[in-house]
Amino acid sequence: MRISISDIAPLREVPTNVRKSVKYGQIAASIAEVGIIEPPVVARDSVDTGRYHLLDGHLRIDILRERGDAEVICLVATEDEAFTYNRRVSRIAIIQEHKMILNAVKKGVPEERLARALNVDIASIRKKRNLLVGICPEAADLLRDKHVPLNAFVDLRRLKPMRQIVAAEMMIAMNRYSTSYVRSIVAGTPDDQLVEGRRKVVRGLTDEQISLMGRESEALDREFKLIEQSYGADHLDLVLATGYVQRLLGNVRVVRHLAKHHADLLSEFQKIAELQRAA
Incomplete structure (x- = not known):
């Protein structure tokens, strides 16, 4: 239903610090560029049927009020249960976001518009668009639903395909996807498993320490395989x-x-x- 925003009563106020957050800025940018994608959820007031209680979408409604919008299309719930409607939503992984951006570009959406909609600079869009360049398909498939930092893929590109697969398996087994962990795997990788021309640059470590990390990494690989069996x-x-x-x-x-x-x-x-x- 299309409902007047003045007739919607939120269950809580949006704090000032939330209005300054990255998430709030991204939602505001998305609404400005493409409008409301997921309608807010409201329930009718039991006494005044012309009034509504906001169950889900507090940030969206707050942004629309700040913009000066008068109405919004809402979903009207039949029960006024104040639980989060998107509680079972799985947040999009970076590889899924990469595929989404590729599909959008393929369909003719300009990179500039994507950047405005996601509230990021265009360089970030291009990095995500080229995320899997130099990453073997098997490693990409292993990490397809994992929340891996963007810069971790930069380090993975320094590994040859077979080592990329091993690195992805180690990340999953340890449930660690940080850039620092990927760099430690790269640092412990023998030279013959690195992409030619991509030498290891590890600040604060001597050649002897890097060699020791390489031996420990190989031992860890063997232990993982034994445990897996x-x-x-x-x-x-x-x-x-x-x-x-x-x-x-x-x-x-x-x-x-x-x-x-x-x-x-x-x-x-x-x-x-x-x-x-x-x-």
Whole structure:
């Protein structure tokens, strides 16, 4: 429904510091360039049916008020539950954003307009457009839904394709996607696995330290592969063992016997059961 903004009552005020945030600026730029994409969600007031309570879209409504807009198209909820409607939204990963920008450019959207809509400079748009240049398809596929910093891909380009795949696997296994972590992988990479002409530049490290990092990186790669091979079986054994311990502790006679003769074992079993419940 198209509703007068003056008839919409927000559930909370937008703080001043939020109005100065990057997110607020991006939403304002997007609205200015392409309008409202996702309509705010409102619920009718139970007493005055001409009034509405704002359930979702506080930043959008605040921006429209600041712009001087009089009306906005809204979704009207049938129940006035004040929960966040976008709570299950998965934030877009950088590779997905790269593909989105490529599709937009392919369809004729000027880079300048994309930059205005996303509230970034045009150089950032071009970097994202060229994000996967020099990145092998297998590594890109591994990182397709991960939140990897833009500069991390700059360092990944210094690696040969097979090493890029190993680096991506290490990032996923460690759940670490920071630029500093990628640089540490690059620093520990042997010269024969680096792209020709892209020498390592690591400030504050000697050649001996870089060589040591390389050996440690190789050892870590081997350990990851060994763990990966046995992880499934180890996890199954752990689940079965934990379930057995919990069944033991559910038997009063067993607990009484352990308390009398093996108090130390009973204490450890109880810790295992508590950890499982907490998980």
